[in-house]
Amino acid sequence: MKEPLIRIVKRDMSPIPHKILVRAIAIILALVVDALFIYFVTGLNPFSVYVVMFNGTFGNQMRILWALRDMVTLLGIGIALAPAFKMKFWNIGAEGQVLIGGLATALVMTYCGNTFSTPVLFILMVASAIIAGGVWGLIPAIFKSKWGTNETLFTLMMNYIAISFTSAATNYMRGQASSLGKLNMGTKAGWMPKVFGQAFNVNIIVVFALMVVMFIYLTYSKHGYEITVVGESENTALYAGINVTKVRIRTMIISGAICGLVGFLLVSGRDQTISTNTAGGNGFTAIIVAWLAKFNPFYMALIAALLTFLSKGAAEIASTYALNDFAADILTGIILFFILGSEFFINYKLIFRHKEVRG
Amino acid sequence: MKKALAIALAAFMLVGISAVPAKVSAADTDLKIGVILVGDETEGYTAAHMEGIKSAAEELGFPADNIMWKYKVEENSDCYDAAVDLYSSGCSLIIANSYGHQTYLDQAAEDFSDCTFVSMTGDFAAISGKENLKNAFTKVYESRYVSGIVAGMKLKELVESGELTEEKVPEAFDADGNIRIGYVGAFPYAEVVSGYTAFYLGVKSVVENVVMEVKYTNSWFNIDAEAATAEALVANGCVIIGQHADSTGAPAACERLLKNGKICYSVGYNVDMLETAPTAALTSATNNWSVYYKYLIGAFMNGEEIATDWAEGYEQDAVAITKLGDSCAEGTQEAVDAAIAAIKDGSLNVFDTETFTVGGEKVDSALIDMTFYDYSTGTPTVIYQGGEEEAITDGYFSESSLRSAPYFALRIDGITEDAE
Numbered sequence: 160m161k162e163p164l165i166r167i168v169k170r171d172m173s174p175i176p177h178k179i180l181v182r183a184i185a186i187i188l189a190l191v192v193d194a195l196f197i198y199f200v201t202g203l204n205p206f207s208v209y210v211v212m213f214n215g216t217f218g219n220q221m222r223i224l225w226a227l228r229d230m231v232t233l234l235g236i237g238i239a240l241a242p243a244f245k246m247k248f249w250n251i252g253a254e255g256q257v258l259i260g261g262l263a264t265a266l267v268m269t270y271c272g273n274t275f276s277t278p279v280l281f282i283l284m285v286a287s288a289i290i291a292g293g294v295w296g297l298i299p300a301i302f303k304s305k306w307g308t309n310e311t312l313f314t315l316m317m318n319y320i321a322i323s324f325t326s327a328a329t330n331y332m333r334g335q336a337s338s339l340g341k342l343n344m345g346t347k348a349g350w351m352p353k354v355f356g357q358a359f360n361v362n363i364i365v366v367f368a369l370m371v372v373m374f375i376y377l378t379y380s381k382h383g384y385e386i387t388v389v390g391e392s393e394n395t396a397l398y399a400g401i402n403v404t405k406v407r408i409r410t411m412i413i414s415g416a417i418c419g420l421v422g423f424l425l426v427s428g429r430d431q432t433i434s435t436n437t438a439g440g441n442g443f444t445a446i447i448v449a450w451l452a453k454f455n456p457f458y459m460a461l462i463a464a465l466l467t468f469l470s471k472g473a474a475e476i477a478s479t480y481a482l483n484d485f486a487a488d489i490l491t492g493i494i495l496f497f498i499l500g501s502e503f504f505i506n507y508k509l510i511f512r513h514k515e516v517r518g
Numbered sequence: 519m520k521k522a523l524a525i526a527l528a529a530f531m532l533v534g535i536s537a538v539p540a541k542v543s544a545a546d547t548d549l550k551i552g553v554i555l556v557g558d559e560t561e562g563y564t565a566a567h568m569e570g571i572k573s574a575a576e577e578l579g580f581p582a583d584n585i586m587w588k589y590k591v592e593e594n595s596d597c598y599d600a601a602v603d604l605y606s607s608g609c610s611l612i613i614a615n616s617y618g619h620q621t622y623l624d625q626a627a628e629d630f631s632d633c634t635f636v637s638m639t640g641d642f643a644a645i646s647g648k649e650n651l652k653n654a655f656t657k658v659y660e661s662r663y664v665s666g667i668v669a670g671m672k673l674k675e676l677v678e679s680g681e682l683t684e685e686k687v688p689e690a691f692d693a694d695g696n697i698r699i700g701y702v703g704a705f706p707y708a709e710v711v712s713g714y715t716a717f718y719l720g721v722k723s724v725v726e727n728v729v730m731e732v733k734y735t736n737s738w739f740n741i742d743a744e745a746a747t748a749e750a751l752v753a754n755g756c757v758i759i760g761q762h763a764d765s766t767g768a769p770a771a772c773e774r775l776l777k778n779g780k781i782c783y784s785v786g787y788n789v790d791m792l793e794t795a796p797t798a799a800l801t802s803a804t805n806n807w808s809v810y811y812k813y814l815i816g817a818f819m820n821g822e823e824i825a826t827d828w829a830e831g832y833e834q835d836a837v838a839i840t841k842l843g844d845s846c847a848e849g850t851q852e853a854v855d856a857a858i859a860a861i862k863d864g865s866l867n868v869f870d871t872e873t874f875t876v877g878g879e880k881v882d883s884a885l886i887d888m889t890f891y892d893y894s895t896g897t898p899t900v901i902y903q904g905g906e907e908e909a910i911t912d913g914y915f916s917e918s919s920l921r922s923a924p925y926f927a928l929r930i931d932g933i934t935e936d937a938e
Contacts, residue, residue, distance in 0.1 A: 221606030225599070269894050334893025337705060338593040340621035344892055345901040430595035437595075478587060 166510045173505050185501035189494040196493065201486060208476055212490075215475030216468045226467050228359045231366040232425065233463040234456075236445035238366070238373045239417035241454040242410045244446075245377065247390040248300070252314030254442025255321030256295040256415045258435070260422025262325050263291035264349075265342060265433035268426070269332060272348030280349055285423055292419015293412045295321065300411035304404040318442070325435050341431050351428035358431075362424040369417065370456040377454065386410055418442070447495075451502070469494055549611070549819065550584045551575075552604025554597060554623075556616035558589040561739065562788045563764050567615045567638070570807030574815050577808075593618025601626035605633050611818045613638065627651040634824060636814065639709070641923035642890040644826050645904040652824050654810050655922040657831030659716035661803040662760075663868045664832075664857050665785045665839050666720020668801045668850055669758045672783055673697060673725045675847035682757065682781060689755035690781065696729040696932075699758040700751030702744050702768045703734045706935065710734075710762045712917055712926035716868050717760045717785070717803075718933055723873070724853070730933045731756060741767040748772060752782045760785045769795035783845060790840040802840040809836040829918035832861045869915035874930040884909045886925045 173181075194205035201208075216226040236253050243250040264284045271283060299313040333339045343349055351358040377383040385406045389396045396403050425437050444466060452458030473487035553571060557564035568587075575582060586607060588600040597619045604612050605626065613636045614623050620640035627635040627648045636652045637643065643653040676682035677697070684691045690698050699721060703710045718730045733751060735743040744767030748759045752775050759782060761768045772784040773795035784795055786802035810828055817824050830836040842850055860866035871881050888904025907920050917926050929935065 219606050221602060225602065225606075272895075332894040334896070334898075335707075335891075336893055337707070338618035339894065340618070340892070341625060342894060344621060344624075345899055430598075432595055434592075434594040436592060478589070481587065484590070 162512050164512050167507050168510055169507055170505070178505050181501050181504045182498070185497040185504075186494070189497035192497070193490050193493050196489065201480070201482060203480060208480070208490075211476050211479045212472030215471035215473070218475070222471070224357065226464075226471050227363055228357075228429065229471070230460075230463045230467040231363050232421065232429070232441050233445050233448055233466060234460055235362075235366040235369060235421040235424065236418060236441055237448035237452070237459040237463060238369050238456055239414050239421065240445055240449040241373060241456065241459070242377060242383075242386055243296075243414040244449050245390050245454045246386045246407065246410050248303070248407060248411060249311040250296065250299075250314050250411065250414055251311055251446065252295065252299065252317045252415075252442075253418050253445055254438045254440070255314075255318035256292045256418030257422040257425065257438040257442050258318075258321040258325050259295045260288035260292035260419025261426040261433050261437045262321070262328060262422070263287040263419070264423045264426040266328065268342050268349035272343045272346060277348075281427075284349055284427060285420070288419040288423035288426075289416045290419070292422060293416035296411040296413075296415020296418065297408065300408045304407055322435050325433060325437070329434055339432055339434065342426075342433070343431075347431075349427055350431050351424075359424075359428045362428040365420075365424060367460075369420075370460060374456045377456075382406075382409070447499075451498070465498075466495075547581065547584060547819065548608075549580075550586060550607070550609040551580070551815065551818070552586045552588070552601070552607070552609035552612040554588045554591045554600045554604070554612065554614040554619060556591060556593065556619070561764070563738075564589075564615060566788060566805060567807050570809075570811045571613070571815075573808045574811035577812060578815050578819060580815055580819060591619070593622075595622065597622035598625055601635070602629075605630050610634065611814075612636070613814075615639075617641075624648070624651060634818070636824075639923060641921060641925075642902050642904075644921055645888055645890060645902040647902070652826055652828070653922045654814070654825075654828040655918060655924065656805045656807070656810070656836045657829055657918050658803060658805055658837050659712050659868055659917055659924065659926070660831040660861055661805075661837035661839050662713045662716040663720040663723075664854055664861075665760070665801050665803040666717040666722075667724055667853050667857050668720075668839065668842065668846060669699070669717075669760065669783065669785050670721040670724025670728075671847040671850045671853055672800055672845070673699075673721065673728065673758065676757070676781065677725070687755075687757075687781060690757050691755070692729055694727075696727045697725065697757065698755040699728055699730045699760070700748070700754070700756030701730055701732045702747045702751070702759060702761040702763050703732050703935075704738045704763045705736060706734055708927040709924045711929070712924035713762045713803075714760065715874075715926060715928070715930055715933065718930075719868060719873055720857075721758070722932070723857075728932070730760075732933060732935045734936070735763055737763070739764040741765040741770075744768045745771040748784075749775065752780055757781045758783050758785065761787050764788060766791060766794040769799050772798035786840075792841065792843050796843070797845050799843045800846050801842050804838050804840055806836050806838055809834050827922040829922035831918075832858050867914035869917055869926060871910060871913055871915065874932075876928050876930055878931065881915070881928065882910065884915060884928060886920055888921065888925075 197203050197205040197208050216222060236257060240250055240253055267284045267287050271280060295317055299310050302308040302313055303310045329339045351361050354360040385401050388399060388401055389403055389406050393403055426433055430437060448459050448462045451462045469491040473491045477484050477487040555564045559565050559568055575585060586604055586609060591597050591600045593616055601612055601623060610633050612633060615638045617639045620637040623635045623637045624646055627650050631650055634650045639655050640653040643651045701714045703714060714732055721728050731751060731754060733747045735747050737743060744763050744765050748768035748771040751759055759768050759772050769784040769786050769791040772782045775782050776798045783800050784791060784798045785800050788804055789802060791799035791802055885906045886909045887906050889900055890902040891898035892901050909915050915926060917924060
């Protein structure tokens with residue numbers, strides 16, 4: 160039998176230096192391909208474009224802070240997705256879970272803003288956001304457990320329901336105005352208090368705290384262990400006496416609730432308003448964050464930082480050179496493609512035929 | 519593997535070396551201007567603003583490299599983010615071109631007191647108590663009035679030539695023998711009401727027996743809805759279709775119907791519609807934003823005080839109508855020139871109370887509530903308290919003088935608005 164030219168063999172465990180090397184090569188190659196694209200398609204100097212890209216995040220102090228703010232949004236949702244993904248429950252519904260949490264927050268802010276004192280109002284806002292997000296996560300989990308529905312499609316479709324709810328609510332709330340604008344502009348009720356000069360600093364603190372808690376939860380708690388077992392094999396879980404339905408429902412409530420909490424942070428801490436763009440696609444991008452980091456919350460922070468850096472850089476390139484947004488997106492898309500592709504070389508190795516012959 | 523990498527690296531370096539060096543900006547000023555746009559150059563309204571800013575900067579010698587642009591910024595918290603980013607990049611004048619940007623600009627103005635924020639078409643700068651928040655609008659109702667005269671001249675021609683009579687086209691006349699015209703409006707706001715009333719009065723100044731039907735699309739830009747609304751108006755018998763919506767939907771529909779033998783002509787907005795509707799388009803009412811931007815950037819460069827509310831019209835050529843179409847009646851240009859001259863010398867006021875009635879009565883008083891409300895809780899809550907001011911002075915409704923944004927919201931006789 161003729162041996163194939165290339166055989167793909169799974170690696171057991173790559174050593175850390177190898178992982179770093181593969182990723183570094185991937186990034187260099189991505190920059191090379193980007194440079195070719197920049198030079199031949201846009202006619203610009205790739206090096207100055209890279210400088211602009213770098214400045215998108217590090218151009219000034221405010222931008223660093225703003226990048227951090229956007230990074231924690233992504234990280235917060237990634238953290239929410241981690242337990243569900245680790246359980247092999249494909250929660251594609253983070254976007255909707257975040258949005259419905261944000262909507263609950265916005266409704267409480269608007270309609271109870273003048274009724275309750277600030278602490279009570281905040282407790283209500285957080286509670287409603289967590290419950291709304293939790294319910295949005297719970298519904299697909301129940302359907303999956305009872306009737307075996309496909310959770311990928313189910314959670315995906317829940318997004319559109321949340322978007323429609325938000326769209327209807329904002330349309331109603333804007334009243335005679337052409338757009339909703341800031342909520343409670345007059346009273347600032349429900350606006351996150353400023354900490355160290357910025358309201359969103361609270362978001363940063365909360366998300367970093369969540370990151371640590373989630374790491375402990377997944378790594379050291381009994382729940383975390385159950386999630387891992389259910390994810391590896393449901394039959395093993397059953398054999399070990401783990402109630403799969405219970406774990407699944409519990410984990411999805413947690414996943415949805417954290418998304419809801421992120422929705423609260425976005426509405427109260429970042430935007431002080433709600434729109435269908437509040438989640439802004441972060442619910443989908445966070446899927447990449449969770450996956451690339453293999454559900455490790457600390458790695459997620461790194462990945463979220465990288466993705467934020469890329470998107471800020473792309474926006475800066477687009478605005479500096481008056482390029483179409485799409486051109487800048489191609490640049491970040493290429494980088495992302497190489498980084499995702501490098502995972503293949505970390506997990507598998509290629510064995511060429513001639514090597515085997517010699518061996 | 520190593521070989522491939524080496525080749526790739528070599529290619530990378532080669533590209534780097536051979537590439538042209540970055541252009542060194544020859545700026546003779548440190549001042550920077552940030553611009554937040556709701557669309558980009560492909561959208562008429564935004565394109566007009568971009569053009570205005572660019573031509574003003576060029577004329578004043580303000581370096582183009584010192585203007586930073588943010589395109590397609592939606593009317594949500596993205597606007598605040600864009601403002602912060604521009605501020606942090608060194609801009610000390612930030613302009614946003616859409617009304618819905620105003621509340622976000624307001625917050626930025628509060629956070630960054632050493633930067634001036636201009637909310638184009640906004641309405642609450644004066645009552646917000648912030649010295650660094652400004653509003654500006656053109657007196658576009660003047661050019662709408664003049665575009666109404668163009669439509670009126672066409673109606674007159676149609677009637678006098680015997681083409682438009684009650685016998686031939688019965689649906690174009692109401693029970694009292696008035697000729698029907700139509701108007702595609704975006705939203706039932708004062709800005710639109712002011713515009714369509716001016717247009718109607720312009721038509722009426724030429725042809726006395728005319729009634730107008732207004733239909734709303736509830737969108738500033740929706741090509742399909744605007745076309746469908748124009749078609750519905752024509753089906754109701756309207757022979758002229760004016761518009762306060764940003765697409766070419768209505769003129770295109772008129773052109774199509776005109777070719778099918780209907781009598782219907784279009785008066786557009788913002789841009790020349792002759793390309794879309796070579797025979798149906800008569801003219802369009804437009805803004806000449808460069809007049810304001812020249813004032814604004816000039817004052818900014820010289821460190822002068824910028825007006826909180828700026829509103830200018832024909833007097834400073836801040837508004838205009840586009841080139842008259844081939845279908846325009848003879849004598850239109852003369853009538854237009856006469857009206858513009860009269861507006862300029864102050865002898866013609868668009869909202870002269872002698873020319874319209876409300877509920878059959880002449881209007882002597884119109885109190886305008888300047889307060890800015892928040893409607894989100896269902897009951898209007900005051901955000902910025904403004905006074906109630908009398909808009910009728912010296913026998914006319916004085917539009918855009920109490921503040922730059924329009925506030926003429928009287929529903930005058932002869933115009934019917936279609937409820938949803």
